[in-house]
Amino acid sequence: MRTGRLAPTPSGHLHLGNALAFGAAWISVRNPSRGHDAGGRLLLRIEDLDRGRAREDIAESQRADLRWLGIEWDEEVTPQSQRSYTLEGLDTYQCGCSRATRLSWGCRCRFLPAGARVNGGGWRFRTPEGDVHIEDRARGGLELPPGDDPILMRANGEAAYPLAVVVDDARDGVTEVVRGADLLDATAVQVRLHEALSLPIPEYLHVPLILGKDGRKLSKSHGSTELRALRAAGWTAEQIWAMLLPLIGASPPFASARIDLLRVHRGPVTLPF
Numbered sequence: 001m002r003t004g005r006l007a008p009t010p011s012g013h014l015h016l017g018n019a020l021a022f023g024a025a026w027i028s029v030r031n032p033s034r035g036h037d038a039g040g041r042l043l044l045r046i047e048d049l050d051r052g053r054a055r056e057d058i059a060e061s062q063r064a065d066l067r068w069l070g071i072e073w074d075e076e077v078t079p080q081s082q083r084s085y086t087l088e089g090l091d092t093y094q095c096g097c098s099r100a101t102r103l104s105w106g107c108r109c110r111f112l113p114a115g116a117r118v119n120g121g122g123w124r125f126r127t128p129e130g131d132v133h134i135e136d137r138a139r140g141g142l143e144l145p146p147g148d149d150p151i152l153m154r155a156n157g158e159a160a161y162p163l164a165v166v167v168d169d170a171r172d173g174v175t176e177v178v179r180g181a182d183l184l185d186a187t188a189v190q191v192r193l194h195e196a197l198s199l200p201i202p203e204y205l206h207v208p209l210i211l212g213k214d215g216r217k218l219s220k221s222h223g224s225t226e227l228r229a230l231r232a233a234g235w236t237a238e239q240i241w242a243m244l245l246p247l248i249g250a251s252p253p254f255a256s257a258r259i260d261l262l263r264v265h266r267g268p269v270t271l272p273f
C-alpha cells in the first residue's frame with residue numbers, strides 16, 4: 001500500500017516550512033497526483049533520537065499544530081527513541097575526528113584496516129565513491145555528490161539520524177518521502193544506505209525550502225513563523241494554506257488540494273515577514 005509519513009523532530013515548534021512539507025506529504029497520500037492510486041496511508045513517526053533536545057511537550061504541541069492545519073494521520077508508530085538499530089551489513093569505520101579536521105586535513109580513519117584501534121568516536125558509513133542518482137517526482141533525475149561520510153552510530157551506541165531514517169522507512173513500509181529541499185543532500189547518502197542494506201528506495205518529492213525574511217533557514221530565531229505564533233496572531237489555517245499551496249502548484253482548499261508536479265517551485269522561497 002502507498003505509505004507516506006510525517007516525521008517531526010520534537011526539538012522545536014513547527015514553522016511554515018514544516019507546514020508545507022507535512023501538508024504536501026498529506027496531500028500526496030490523500031489526494032494523489034495523476035498516475036498514483038488513491039487509498040494510501042499516512043504514518044506519524046516522532047524522530048526523537050536526540051535525547052538531549054527532544055521533548056514530549058513539544059511533540060504534543062506539534063501534533064496539535066498538525067491537527068489545526070487539517071493534517072490527520074492514520075497511525076502513530078513507535079518513536080525512534082524506543083527502537084533499536086544495528087550496523088550489521090554496513091561498511092563502517094570508527095572516527096573521532098572533528099568536522100574541522102575532516103574538512104581541513106582530511107581523515108585517515110577511513111583507510112585504516114577494519115578493527116584497527118582508533119581515537120574512539122562514532123561509526124561512519126564508508127560511502128561508496130561517485131555521484132548518486134536520485135529520482136525526484138518534481139525535479140526528475142538528479143546526480144548528487146554523496147557528501148561526507150555520515151555518522152551512523154555515536155560512540156555511546158546511540159543510532160544517528162541517517163541510519164535510523166533509512167531503517168525505519170523500510171520497517172514502517174514507507175513508499176514515499178515528501179520533505180524540504182534542504183534535505184536533498186541527505187537524500188543522496190540515504191539512497192546509498194538503502195542500497196547497502198538492500199532495502200527498497202522510496203519515491204522522493206522535495207518541496208521548496210522556506211527562508212525567513214533575512215534569507216536564512218527558519219529556526220528558533222524566526223519565532224514569528226512558528227505556527228503557534230501565527231495562530232496567536234490571528235492567522236487561520238485557511239490563510240496559511242492560501243499562502244503555501246501555490247508553492248506546490250496546488251489551490252485551496254487544503255482538504256481537496258492536489259499537487260501539480262510540474263508547478264512545484266524549485267528554488268527556495270523567502271517570506272515577506
Ligand SMILES: [Zn+2]
Nearest residue numbers: 095097107109
Ligand atoms: Zn577520522
